[in-house]
Amino acid sequence: MLIARIECHDNPSNLIFALVSLTQFHKSRKKKRCICVSRCACLWRGSGFSGRAATGLSSETGKRLTIAPLALSIVHGSFRSQGFPVFQGFTRSLPVLFCLRSFPLSPSYHQFAPPCGVPFPGARMSGVWPRSGALCQNDTVVRLQNRAGHEMSYETRYRNKMKTEPHSFSPIRTLRKARTCPACGADAIGFSSDYPSNVKPFSKKTLLYCTRCGLGHVPDSARMLADYYREDYAKTNRKDRSVDPETYFSEAHRESSRGMKRYFNRARAQINRLKKHKGRFNRVLDFGSGPGYLLHTSQAVEPHAFEPDLESKKYLDYIGARQYQALSEIPQNYFDVIVASHSIEHLVAEELIETLRHLLGALRASGLMLIEVPQGGHSYLHLGGVRQDPHTLFFTPQALVEAVERAGGDIVFADAVAKPLIPRRDTPIYTPVGSDFNKANRGGLTVICRRPPDGE
Structure with a gap:
């Protein structure tokens, strides 16, 4: 039996979801595995949309993972590193990486998946890294690619804990000392x-x-x-x-x-x-x-x-x-x-x-x-x-x-x-x-x- 799950925090109006055939993966593995599509790239964070609400996801048969009725595109490429299969799909504006993290089938597989609507722990904003903890060693390096197609594998700091965007923006009410913009010179x-x-x-x-x-x-x-x-x-x-x-x-x-x-x-x-x-x-x-x-x-x-x-x-x-x-x-x-x-x-x-x-x-x-x-x-x-x-x-x-x-x-x-x-x-x-x-x-x-x- 195959079990698949995908979580997406993207705006569904902007994202073209990928169609992933889990059956082919199942045939390529020597042992039966639970294939977990752990998380899609978090590119649009405003909607809180979760793939769990989409139709066509069969956790019983696992024959195919289909997100509908949204527009679909065929996942077109793959490469392997450290034994992790990685597929690349496309949005309307730039590549989105999907990482399929496989682990032995477990009756309690739900405990490994992140809750609906909760950001993936230590996730990269442009791709997906394996989770740390029970499913992934902390020193695992998965060589994903950035938007320019360059491999990203920068030692310890660029493993599954890489941070590349601010968490939040806060309005400034007062500054300790007067500051103007270093570029345009405006008091803004x-x-x-x-x-x-x-x-x-x-x-x-x-x-x-x-x-x-x-x-x-x-x-x-x-x-x-x-x-x-x-x-x-x-x-x-x-x-x-x-x-x-x-x-x-x-x-x-x-x-x-x-x-x-x-x-x-x-x-x-x-x-x-x-x-x-x-x-x-x-x-x-x-x-x-x-x-x-x-x-x-x-x-x-x-x-x-x-x-x-x-x-x-x-x-x-x-x-x-x-x-x-x-x-x-x-x-x-x-x-x-x-x-x-x-x-x-x-x-x-x-x-x-x-x-x-x-x-x-x-x-x-x-x-x-x-x-x-x-x-x-x-x-x-x-x-x-x-x-x-x-x-x-x-x-x-x-x-x-x-x-x-x-x-x-x-x-x-x-x-x-x-x-x-x-x-x-x-x-x-x-x-x-x-x-x-x-x-x-x-x-x-x-x-x-x-x-x-x-x-x-």
């Missing part, structure tokens, strides 16, 4: 939330949100960030820094690592965008360079790198980059191209405009600066399943544009370059207005800007 800090990660020291921080541009930021983070990037960042997030530089930049090493391939592909795409806007790769500064993916790929005549991570120094030495450890060391009116790829969101929030202004001043009159940041619109989007720490600035498209313009930059290109769409919240605390870019619900927020002509 109206909401706060918990930090969207379980990782210390970030998990103890609070996010503040601007209701005008949607920016979320961590206030007063200077000391925490200085300690973290000097000592912990590379050790925690970059396990590949033990590889010698020659091997690190080799084609074979690049092809053997999905992460390396992603970084180099991103660098090539950024270089091509800059070349389309007549960017010249003579004097190039990579702000937040890491080991130098972009500098190595661009073959810059004169490579420069701003990188506080000491673990990256040997790689930057290998490619001949001049290195800076402080913003004041970066020369002014000097560079043809500056790239800040996934680095601006790591700044101390109160220093955002000052940093952008200094970088714009470092450009030559004809120079271009490319900034790319992840979509950070927690204020109106569900961003579950994508790692959030150690970010301190969570940009919406509008917030990114207004920050650059406040710093004195002229925008020549703005687009969200990531393909997957992100679902919107039913009850946003910010509503984007204005350009199509401002309203984008995709990631990879990218702008190319230049310093205004002298005299303006």
Whole structure:
């Protein structure tokens, strides 16, 4: 006998449910198992809808799990990891992952299933992880994929306890000290939330949100960030820094690592965008360079790198980059191209405009600066399943544009370059207005800007 159960906390008007044939699973197992569809991705949390109310669920025969009369789509792909079968279905806007957790048939199987309407313990917002406890060891890692199709398996912190969205938003009545938005400068800090990660020291921080541009930021983070990037960042997030530089930049090493391939592909795409806007790769500064993916790929005549991570120094030495450890060391009116790829969101929030202004001043009159940041619109989007720490600035498209313009930059290109769409919240605390870019619900927020002509 097969027993199946699915729980869904999604808005049924937005979700296209998947049709899962449990019979095929039953035939593929050597022993009879109770197949439990433990929980669907929690993408729309407003309705409290439960799959238990749907028709066609047979716990007696288990021949097929069908959710009707809602629209259905056939589950189209699968991969296995750690012995867990994982199927991928589709909503109208982005992939949804379903994880089928099998365990021996038990007369008391109801005790293992989460109650109707109760969030799955330790569940990821973009997918389903096995439950901890009797059914799953705490060190089990299930390699799911995020919306960009990248495998997510980040050591202990990214196991079945990963947190990637705030639990709740609270209106702010009073602040201990007057604050304006670090991006747009408006006196519109109206909401706060918990930090969207379980990782210390970030998990103890609070996010503040601007209701005008949607920016979320961590206030007063200077000391925490200085300690973290000097000592912990590379050790925690970059396990590949033990590889010698020659091997690190080799084609074979690049092809053997999905992460390396992603970084180099991103660098090539950024270089091509800059070349389309007549960017010249003579004097190039990579702000937040890491080991130098972009500098190595661009073959810059004169490579420069701003990188506080000491673990990256040997790689930057290998490619001949001049290195800076402080913003004041970066020369002014000097560079043809500056790239800040996934680095601006790591700044101390109160220093955002000052940093952008200094970088714009470092450009030559004809120079271009490319900034790319992840979509950070927690204020109106569900961003579950994508790692959030150690970010301190969570940009919406509008917030990114207004920050650059406040710093004195002229925008020549703005687009969200990531393909997957992100679902919107039913009850946003910010509503984007204005350009199509401002309203984008995709990631990879990218702008190319230049310093205004002298005299303006």
